[in-house]
Amino acid sequence: MEDYKRVLDHPLIQHKVSLMRDKETGTKDFRELLEEISTLMAYEVTRDLPMKEIEIETPICRTKTRVISGKKLAVVPILRAGLGMVDGITKLVPAAKVGHIGLYRDPESLEPVEYYCKLPPDVGERDLIVVDPMLATGGSASAAITFIKRRSCKSIKLMCLIAAPEGIEKVHEDHPDVPIYVAVVDDRLNEHGYIVPGLGDAGDRLFGTK
């Protein structure tokens, strides 16, 4: 497998993605499943965080032990659907800051349109995890990463639930320095730019807007 593409095919993740795909799964379960999967994925996405040794005293003796060191984290959801992944990550990394990027995909051109951007002031000194459940054409994720890079961020990872091969290629072509973590790579896009088989419109299913 290419080094930039990490498919997290743990049975728990795969099982929960299957439940989310089912069109009978309602908003409450969809939301809970997305949060749970985000926690499971965050465990892998943070695997290479730098560590340092400290000295502490247990009830038994003094000992050296390891804790996370280095740069701090920020999670950047792409609105709207990326919001559903934030709590699952901050549960594991409560000190992470959260930035927001608002993008929607123009239904005709499928081009991303930015409508909001608010990032932590020290974002350039943080490791960033950009999150969005769907990576379809890759236009939204690639544009979000471009906006973030303009604010001098260098350490960026992308974490998505379901990706189309086209989306992975687009992001990799535009941002070869950004590793892409996904739970599943699906077959293709349909003529409306939806992932097949996918799970439909993630934002609408998450917020019950359709």
Ligand code: PRP
């Ligand atoms: C969805 C999804 C991604 C984007 C993926 O958002 O959450 O952001 O489409 O498509 P792309 O890879 O082709 O750009 P959408 O534009 O539907 O907005 P929403 O989250 O506000 O519903």
Ligand code: URA
């Ligand atoms: N956005 C979604 O929410 N779903 C898709 O399949 C593609 C883009």
